[in-house]
Amino acid sequence: MGSAMTALPLVFDAPRRGKPPRHLADLTREEARAAVADLGQPAFRADQLARHYYRGTTDPAQMTDIPAAARETLREALLPELLTVVRHQTADNGRTRKTLWRLHDGALVESVLMRYPDRATVCISSQAGCGMACPFCATGQAGLTRNLSAAEIIGQAVAAAAAMADGEVAGGPGRLSNVVFMGMGEPLANYARVRATLDALLGTAPYGLGLSQRSVTVSTVGLVPAIRRLTEEGRNVTLAVSLHAPDDELRDTLVPINTRWKVGEVIEAADAYAQRTGRRYSVEYALIRDVNDQPFRADLLGRLLAGKLAHVNLIPLNPTPGSPWDASPLPAQREFVARLRAAGVATTVRDTRGQDIDGACGQLAAADRVEGVPAVALPTPAVEAPVPLGAEADQG
Numbered sequence: 409m410g411s412a413m414t415a416l417p418l419v420f421d422a423p424r425r426g427k428p429p430r431h432l433a434d435l436t437r438e439e440a441r442a443a444v445a446d447l448g449q450p451a452f453r454a455d456q457l458a459r460h461y462y463r464g465t466t467d468p469a470q471m472t473d474i475p476a477a478a479r480e481t482l483r484e485a486l487l488p489e490l491l492t493v494v495r496h497q498t499a500d501n502g503r504t505r506k507t508l509w510r511l512h513d514g515a516l517v518e519s520v521l522m523r524y525p526d527r528a529t530v531c532i533s534s535q536a537g538c539g540m541a542c543p544f545c546a547t548g549q550a551g552l553t554r555n556l557s558a559a560e561i562i563g564q565a566v567a568a569a570a571a572m573a574d575g576e577v578a579g580g581p582g583r584l585s586n587v588v589f590m591g592m593g594e595p596l597a598n599y600a601r602v603r604a605t606l607d608a609l610l611g612t613a614p615y616g617l618g619l620s621q622r623s624v625t626v627s628t629v630g631l632v633p634a635i636r637r638l639t640e641e642g643r644n645v646t647l648a649v650s651l652h653a654p655d656d657e658l659r660d661t662l663v664p665i666n667t668r669w670k671v672g673e674v675i676e677a678a679d680a681y682a683q684r685t686g687r688r689y690s691v692e693y694a695l696i697r698d699v700n701d702q703p704f705r706a707d708l709l710g711r712l713l714a715g716k717l718a719h720v721n722l723i724p725l726n727p728t729p730g731s732p733w734d735a736s737p738l739p740a741q742r743e744f745v746a747r748l749r750a751a752g753v754a755t756t757v758r759d760t761r762g763q764d765i766d767g768a769c770g771q772l773a774a775a776d777r778v779e780g781v782p783a784v785a786l787p788t789p790a791v792e793a794p795v796p797l798g799a800e801a802d803q804g
């Protein structure tokens with residue numbers, strides 16, 4: 409561990425760049441109805457447009473419930489194409505699909521759709537790049553390009569829902585069931601847009617995808633004031649905290665935001681969230697060989713979490729290019745799990761998907777450059793549903 413690892417500054421305020429064009433998904437129902445009325449159309453056309461949008465239809469030809477003459481006007485004004493596919497890559501026999509998106513200003517983000525026998529999960533990005541500077545994460549090392557707008561975040565989930573409905577992933581047509589904010593970016597550093605995204609994910613037709621709260625996971629480095637804000641709001645989405653170390657000394661270097669909000673404060677904030685929602689939170693812990701995988705750290709983590717409404721999700725580190733770090737060897741992983749369980753802490757090891765397409769946590773460092781904007785890496789198409797220990801053959 410050297411000081412070089414913390415060389416990047418923490419960045420909270422995203423650089424201001426040209427705003428993406430206005431989109432229906434950025435607006436509340438009332439705002440959408442007003443916008444449609446401004447175009448000289450009856451307000452209920454907003455509901456019609458929303459129904460098409462959330463079902464994945466932006467082609468005017470298919471909007472047969474709207475008069476032909478009005479379709480193009482409405483689409484142009486409220487459904488601009490914010491996300492353009494640069495490419496799809498598939499893995500895991502077509503059950504994992506990573507999409508590289510270009511935004512209106514050339515910035516690049518990625519999302520990963522992962523299909524399982526019992527569910528389909530999309531891992532979405534909330535920022536282009538990330539300002540949190542975690543040294544083991546490729547996105548963190550690339551820095552923050554900008555916040556995504558709500559519609560740019562929502563669009564990734566809508567596209568995944570449409571891909572499932574259209575049978576674009578192996579296994580035939582299906583339904584998107586889960587969303588995890590584990591792609592690029594720190595969701596709680598883009599709070600208002602992420603909150604608006606939650607509205608859209610949880611909202612019922614026509615203004616939303618109708619997902620259940622427990623199937624949406626917000627993952628954070630531990631921005632304590634934002635966790636408190638989330639606690640004060642009425643939502644019960646699943647909270648994941650990226651801890652990676654049980655002690656402040658190590659966490660100060662692995663998750664630099666720890667220099668501002670300490671392990672104890674983060675856990676206290678997560679506990680308060682769990683108390684309010686009655687739902688367990690998940691503690692993310694990337695096992696890094698000889699860095700955070702020692703038996704004494706397992707014991708420390710066990711003591712920290714024993715008796716709490718939490719479970720630990722261990723992720724074997726996906727080494728990023730140029731990083732000196734490696735995943736913990738299996739015996740160290742097993743020992744870590746055993747000690748946590750002995751302390752009474754529910755523990756699982758995360759399945760990783762899409763490794764052969766650089767789609768697993770921290771692997772991706774897109775080489776694309778679009779309109780002079782350097783690509784940044786996707787840290788983590790990590791899967792929220794873990795495999796029990798003993799299924800190591802499935803892990804990356």
Ligand code: SAH
Nearest residue numbers: 545593594627628650692725726769770788
């Ligand atoms: N900024 C948020 C969400 C994005 S990262 C957060 O930090 O929680 C999603 C998860 O992947 C986090 O737990 C993150 O720490 C983890 N991660 C990042 N890089 C990784 C890597 N190289 N190997 C394993 N996990 C990684």
